[in-house]
Amino acid sequence: MALNPTMEFASAVISFLFTIMILSYLVGDNPLFRLGIYVFIGVSAGYAASVAFQDILWPKLFVPLITGNSSRSLFLWIPLFMGVLLVFKLFPRVSRLGNPVMAFLVGIGAAVVIGGAVLGTIIPQTISTINLFDLSAGGSAVEKIFESVVFMIGTISTLVYFQYTARKTPQGAKRGRFVELLSLLGKIFIAITFGVVFAGVLTAALTALVDRVMFIWTFLLSLI
Amino acid sequence: MGCYRLHLYWSDPEIGRCNLKSIVSTSIAILSGLVVLVGYFVQIPILVELRSLFLDWAVILAAFMVFIGVLNISIVNISHFTSGKKDGFFGLMLIISMFVTLALGLILKPGHPIMNFIFNSIQLPVELSLMAVLSITFLIAAIHLLRRKPGWVSITFLVTALLILVGTAPSPFGEFPLLGGFLKPFIAQVLAASGARGIILGVGLAALTMGLRILFGADRPYGGK
């Protein structure tokens, strides 16, 4: 839904002001920056809360409870009650009343974590590493094998790098030579991974800088 | 409560007293977790239904959590303002902006032009500006890296980052075909991806044991432990 020109100009002015406020942090922490981030925190929280109400609580809880159309409406009194109990967490004296609800969330969260780790990470990532050696996928076999072997070495050595168990020696806890060698290799792969990701982060951030500089420039030009 | 160690669980009378409360919470956590976990693997209708129901409740409770968070932020910043602490005025501005946005959002809905106006005028430019600030911050961090932790790992990190950056866009002096055509893809698609996979697998293993510790009742953050 497009805004009318006046609103667009007002939006541009406010955007310009807040952009300057935040970029002033490059000079140093200052009241302008503080004002900018505090207002930003408030707006983002208010926006998130309004989305939570409009897109979750209202359609999924209150509407079914009010209309009673939902087949699960009977079950919806429970989360409502749990939600009320959660509010007690804000008051230290009665905060324990909210513990069972937090326990419920933590328990479900733990199950989601386990399910995600096993079904979403460990098994798929292991299988896809194995599938790299599928020569029927096409391409030069030698090149594919080379890449797959390097890939496997990188994955394995990175995994080995994290091994915690070590032997007690007079010089302190030490891992075996083979493990140390592999973990050294893993360290290289980790450094390379971080380097690549960091380059991506820099380019993403640079894009934002370019966007802001261009916005400021175009806004100033529009004033002239 | 002090009843966070399994081996202490029944020893201390003080602990014993609090066990009844914590046992209820722990049982809820374990049961709800087991239901959802088994529902992942076993397609028993009742379990699947329960899992779906619990997940829906979790989504609703997460929405409640957002409002509790709003109240939390309000309490902290009001106390800042009333106690005349540093940033008290900014805290007041935060509360005003938060409740104005929330009120408008509740009345007009998030998709309304006014809400979009607020978002596009404040949140979007601020986040983009913070991202722009990060570009300078990360660049300075890269400069200081070898000073902070000199070593071949840091050098590898910087050289890799440099190669990727050079391969991302042609330099004013022209392009390095070998870099853009072969080296960058190899580094990004093989070396970096393999390292990333190793890290992700490791995190997956750790997350698995972490989740199981909670289902065992060994870690009970809901009880304070």
Add this chain to the structure above:
Amino acid sequence: MNITVLLAVGLVALTAILILIFAIIKRKAVPSRRVIPAIDQLRQALDRSVEGGTRVHLSLGKGRLVSPQGAAGLAGLSTLNSLSSVIQSSDLPMVTSSGEPSLSILSQDILRLSNREHLGSEEISFRQSRLTGLTDFSYAAGTIPVISNNNVSTNVLLGDFGIEAGLIMESALRNNGTTVAASDDISGQAVMFASTGESLVGEELFAVSEYLNHTPVHAASLTVQDILRWGVIACIFIGAILKLGGVI
């Protein structure tokens, strides 16, 4: 039930059994672990904070509890549990920040319990455990004043962080604070690697609590991780050979 689900069930069951076995059998043994420099640096920083009467700040990230990123938040809470007992001896109580309301509430519970165990009082201020924002960047931006206004000398970032962690670490740097950081997100890890003296990589995030405060179950879970690690490596190796041979 397909093969993937069978594998998943077997893996979860095996992990659970191994953790229980090691937690019971090795409950009195303190296993030998490799040195993690970042954790040593964290210990030193904590000592300096306690001796110097400055504050320790733990940031728990933004990982929603009911999501795969919740594991990182739970690991941060587990570490908070270990830290809180250490920090009780400091003049200034530690302060926590988070970008997720559930983490904020749970951290308040932990600090409250810690206060009761060590100080005999459950009183904690909301300022001590703060929810600084409800979105990624608002959380990071809201943490900047927490660091600069509270005489914080040690910053511990443990949880789900993206590149917005750069703002927190920049603030810590400007306040001459020591930062030890870990995230489950690789982008966050890369940024932390570049911005801090010593950073924890990948799964080391989940090992901090055991390194700081040994408990049988945590020790068992680290041991089991090592066992599973080699199991996965063996699977990859054997699977690759079988794949090359066209067996699978």
Add this chain to the structure above:
Amino acid sequence: MMADIRCQMCGKLSSDELEICPFCQARLTPLHMPSPSDDMEGSDPVESSEVNISERIEGNQEADSNEMDSLLDDYIEIPSDPAELEVKEWLAGLDQESNNEMETPDLIPGGSADTFGDGSDDDWLSRLNSQENTGAEQVDQDAEKQDGYAEKDLVEWLQDFKNDDESERQQNSQPVSDLPMNDTGSNDDWLDRLQPIEGSVSRDIDDGVDITDEGDLGDVEALPESLQDSTEGSSLEEDIETPDWLRNIQAETLDLSEGTALDEAQSPDWMADLQAETFPSGNDVDSDERDMPAWLREIGADSLEFGESNGSGTPEISFEDTAIDQGAGDFDDEMALKEGLVPPGEKNQDIEASVLEANDYDLNSQVESLESFRHGSSLEKLSSDESVAPGTTMPSGSLQDFTQAGTSSDTPGSLDLDDGIMDDISGELETVDLPEWLKELKDPEVLSSDELMDAEVAKKLDAIPEGELPEWIQDMQPVESMLPQDEIVDEKLNEFVENTGPLAGLAGVLPLAANTETRHSTKPYQETPVLSGEQNQQVELFKQILNSESNPKKPPLPVKRSSQRLLRWIVTIIMLAAVLVPILINYPVALPASNYPPEMIQVRKIIFGLPNDSPVLMIFDYGPAYSAELEAAASSIVGDLINKNTRLVYLSTSPTGLVLADHLMNGVRSQGTSLIDPRVTELGYLPGDIQGMASFANNPSYTLPVSTDGVHVWEDTQVLQDVGSLSGFAALILLTENSETARNWIEQVEGHLGNTPLLMVASAQAEPMIRPYFESGQVDGMVTGLAGGKAYEQAMGISGLSAGYWSSFRSGLFVIELIIIFGGFWSLFGSLRDRKLTRKEEV
């Protein structure tokens, strides 16, 4: 009580009915009638002073022991005055005295044997700390100005002593006024007599160490401290051979110390005790002199006493003078050598140093104070070595009582304790208590220790018949064999003929003068064998502990905020210029992208192959911070989709995703890349993260049945009527900056897509994590970041949003590369320089 009598010759116990010792034939009972004070065992100071003599002799050297033993024996055998009658009783009460020691409280913390075990250095430190507190309390008592010493005012150690001897005092049915310390009253008497003397001492000290009379209490209070200190200190001299008969005495008495062998490991312990005793000064000393540590005043007092004595010009005194100088020098050099605490030559400044540095309670200065104390105690030791006559030692009885009161049964070696007492006697003699009986021997005025000594020796020797050489002396011949090996008996000694006393007319005996001549050569012998290697190690360890405690842990080098700020400003200016300049100078934007990545080519193929009016699902899962990058990457793709008149349906799992989608659509419109109005349907926000994704993947029409406009899009012929599931879409495009979100979506929709291609527009920072899914075929095409967007536009032959950013982006990227290169080298060289500096510092 008096079941046995200890023979003063062999030290063995014999029945009190015997007159001759069955072991050495020495006479046990003197030839006189028992006095009323026979019952006063343990309470008389002179009694223990006898033990002091023998024990000190043992603690020093055999030659001295023999000589002094002879004097002692004569003195016992031939009593001549009332004082001697009492002497016998004290001797008889030796055991009782020792037993009393068993009951005395432990005023020397750390003296227990178990503290020596395992060289538990931490224990010293903990004791140090505990002592610090008690010490502080004592100094607080010092600060109180008091008139005389009422019982309530007695300082801690004195109170303990008083309590310990309470039982004995009960037995004093008829108090003997001429005995000091026979009850609390007498206790106060001698203390009262102490006052004026202390005053004079204080005045004397004023020359050297400025002390006012206010510190008197501190002086008296410090007495047992110094005694305890000396006691511990003298315990270092236990490597000396002792004759059997002395060993027996030692054995008997050492039983009291629970068999604590005088092992070398004691060194750190007594140092700890000394250290602890000095803490009061360390804690509370300020410019006010009254807070000066008590032991310090003693040193000053004693030193000045000796100095004063020198002035009197008596032979012993002149001898003492030289001995003192030599001894002091020896001691200081020795201490500096052994402990390395203070360089040689600074010994005389130690006292002032300790006082000055005590303000900020520096443990190192405490150690210096300790050394300075030992310096002082050494002076006393030397002087007491010269004044070996009984008369000299008798007054120390009162001190002995204090000491025993202040010595626990587990103090390592009560013999050392007595040694220590003797060390202090000569120093304390003039200033502290002169028992009544001794006063009777002299004029009313206070005498110096040397005069006292002369008088006593003369009295005893005159009482011995001339020409008679007691048989025990003959038994002990030849004297040379008893002398230390390193001692050279010069010819003068043999030529010397005794003309007074029982040895009159005999040559080659060991007169006092001869003894004093040999004294010089024995000094090193007395002082040298103090610390063994292990003890030195422990002293070093102790010093390390003190240093580690006093030196706080080095925090990491603080970041130079000014240089940080400057660097930040410079980098900011450079980057802003790099981004702005291409805009200002209208830098050509039509530069080619680096290359056409294969994943982007796949996207182009798929978009190009989409039929018109086909439904395309877009998922906006990125935050506002990444909107610039992702809009630049996706705008041309969206423009193509609009141009193909596709039915765009979008949703978001991010609360801000929908408004960002709106922003993108508006951007595309404003860019004018689309030819027609987009047919866009907003499905809305999909909550619940992975659960929501799974739910939508399983049953999209159930999860999001209506659009944000309230239209039932799944039943609307214009929108999604023909689409029942994800596989019904022509393409699914995910826009995200988060690899986790991408992974979750990939995993959830994977089984529901059928032939529907899954495309991804991702941030450059997520590329390495998402790329494997493209490699594995789970993702059919991908455009990453601004570069990917530019490449796509270039491939499609259009100039969109990314083209507008491109020139500034390229310029900024190039500058970043340069900054990383030069900044990296700068940091590398800087760190190398730091390493060199660190190595130099270490060297």
